[in-house]
Amino acid sequence: MANGAGTRHRVILALETSCDDTCAAVVTNVGRIRSNVIASQGLLHARYGGVVPEIASRHHLELIDAVTRDALERAGAGFDEIETVAVTRGPGLIGALLVGLSSAKALAAVRRLPLVPVDHLHGHVVAGTLGPEPIDPPYLALIASGGHTFLARVDDPAAYTVLGQTLDDAAGEAFDKGARLLGLGYPGGPAIDRLARDGDPNAFDFPRSAPGELDFSFSGLKTALLYTLRDLGDHEAGTRQADIAASYQRAIVEALTRRTAEALEREGLERLAIGGGVAANSELRTAVRGLGVRVWAPPLELCTDNAAMIAGAARFLEPLAYPDYLGLDAAARHSA
Amino acid sequence: MSLLGLDTSTAAAAACVLRDDGEVFEVAPDAAALTRPPAHAGQLMPAVADVMRRAGLDWSELEAIAVGVGPGSFTGLRIGIATARALAVASGLRLRPVSSLAALARGIEETDPGSVVLPLIDAKRGEVFAAAYDGGEKLWAPFAARPEKVAERVRGADFTPLAAGDGSIRFRGVLETAGIRVAPDNSGAHVVRALDVCRLAAAAPGEPPEAVLPEYLRAPDAKPQ
Numbered sequence A: 001m002a003n004g005a006g007t008r009h010r011v012i013l014a015l016e017t018s019c020d021d022t023c024a025a026v027v028t029n030v031g032r033i034r035s036n037v038i039a040s041q042g043l044l045h046a047r048y049g050g051v052v053p054e055i056a057s058r059h060h061l062e063l064i065d066a067v068t069r070d071a072l073e074r075a076g077a078g079f080d081e082i083e084t085v086a087v088t089r090g091p092g093l094i095g096a097l098l099v100g101l102s103s104a105k106a107l108a109a110v111r112r113l114p115l116v117p118v119d120h121l122h123g124h125v126v127a128g129t130l131g132p133e134p135i136d137p138p139y140l141a142l143i144a145s146g147g148h149t150f151l152a153r154v155d156d157p158a159a160y161t162v163l164g165q166t167l168d169d170a171a172g173e174a175f176d177k178g179a180r181l182l183g184l185g186y187p188g189g190p191a192i193d194r195l196a197r198d199g200d201p202n203a204f205d206f207p208r209s210a211p212g213e214l215d216f217s218f219s220g221l222k223t224a225l226l227y228t229l230r231d232l233g234d235h236e237a238g239t240r241q242a243d244i245a246a247s248y249q250r251a252i253v254e255a256l257t258r259r260t261a262e263a264l265e266r267e268g269l270e271r272l273a274i275g276g277g278v279a280a281n282s283e284l285r286t287a288v289r290g291l292g293v294r295v296w297a298p299p300l301e302l303c304t305d306n307a308a309m310i311a312g313a314a315r316f317l318e319p320l321a322y323p324d325y326l327g328l329d330a331a332a333r334h335s336a
Numbered sequence B: 001m002s003l004l005g006l007d008t009s010t011a012a013a014a015a016c017v018l019r020d021d022g023e024v025f026e027v028a029p030d031a032a033a034l035t036r037p038p039a040h041a042g043q044l045m046p047a048v049a050d051v052m053r054r055a056g057l058d059w060s061e062l063e064a065i066a067v068g069v070g071p072g073s074f075t076g077l078r079i080g081i082a083t084a085r086a087l088a089v090a091s092g093l094r095l096r097p098v099s100s101l102a103a104l105a106r107g108i109e110e111t112d113p114g115s116v117v118l119p120l121i122d123a124k125r126g127e128v129f130a131a132a133y134d135g136g137e138k139l140w141a142p143f144a145a146r147p148e149k150v151a152e153r154v155r156g157a158d159f160t161p162l163a164a165g166d167g168s169i170r171f172r173g174v175l176e177t178a179g180i181r182v183a184p185d186n187s188g189a190h191v192v193r194a195l196d197v198c199r200l201a202a203a204a205p206g207e208p209p210e211a212v213l214p215e216y217l218r219a220p221d222a223k224p225q
């Protein structure tokens, strides 16, 4: 490891633009986060009720250089200190991914630095290996966000095995769609979480579907919510909004927690890392702490999309030397 | 001093070094590249590295980087501009934005000096990005329209332009029916050349890299994913 003064590590600069957050981070090669900058576009997409790919791509391009510079400044690092550039290659919105990938390739090429293309999901899975109290394999990762919901087994942080995943909507999508039906804002997770605190989670019975062995399905849930709201009528649905939100949230959290418990049991694992934006949900955080295993629930900025986790994964991967990555393309879909 | 130029406004990826001694090192795609699926991410940086290597230049020996900012393919433009901006940031250079239609026009003029030229870049959804130039002077500011509209506008003008660009290949029928001359399909005039981006940039003032953005000319489709 090249760290001349003994305390100063050379760093990884990572970029992440797979969805609607423009992210850059500086992380040392032993996993200390020196900066983790996230420029969220959340509100921009609010009025469309979801991420608009072309709008997201345009904003990534507007923000990427400022976010990168900010990450370097906050880390107190110059270009000369960068040892490796890491970047999300996919999965995600292709136009959005290409902004970060193009920028990362060009930054690396000028200094002939090595580049590590990172699988976005791998970043989420190993986010718990960053920071002062990193999780050690073997562990189970539950990743739930607006874009993904899956369980993965990690024996070596260089890789992961998906044990189960959603067959339709992601858990975060279920929150967003539910919030929209309830007339709450976007993103829906925090809105439902807040409202649910004043409601009775057993007031309504929403389905918890459990397809396959360890898979998830959330699409039936929003349909059930739609029917419930229709049956109640506008007035009653309005007065019982907190009960509905609490029951809806309970159904999502229980579906996630039950599968997680089954996976821990089946795999004989005793450590759990949670990640993805839904990992910020207060009821989910409480519920997984009741599973009888040690839980790593990273701070929110490492749960939602961020570049520190991309640098985190890059630490365990073999970089591509200059010029081998110059022709690298983004991959919108997961190839694993 | 030497310039590096690039353009990704069409399906092709173009790069060029115009060295301070006037020597040109170029990756100039042929017209066939305009109708192939775009592969900017795969082609642009290898082309940039290639022209830099052939020119024997280090990044510190460039005066500035020039980039075609469209209008054109949104994704292509973002790849080109994100690349150019990061190259400039990492090497401490300024960026010179150039209109891709102006660069295309310059190439068309070279094949037919003296005539008014109509650079047309395919804008998808049945439209083209268009402009008109006469001897390097802009007669019409860039706009997006259906080819019939462009033909109508030409009819109302007092010139018979020569059109080229991937938009003119796609809508050759409509354009020729309206009396507009269109360069043969295999003509190099259809390609936005990075050499022309460099030439136009030679006199242009530099800008801080992050100030440079695409000239979209069209609002985004507001459909959520």
Ligand SMILES: [Zn+2]
Residues within 6 Å of the ligand: A120, A124, A145, A147, A148, A276, A304, A305
């Ligand atoms: Zn994510």
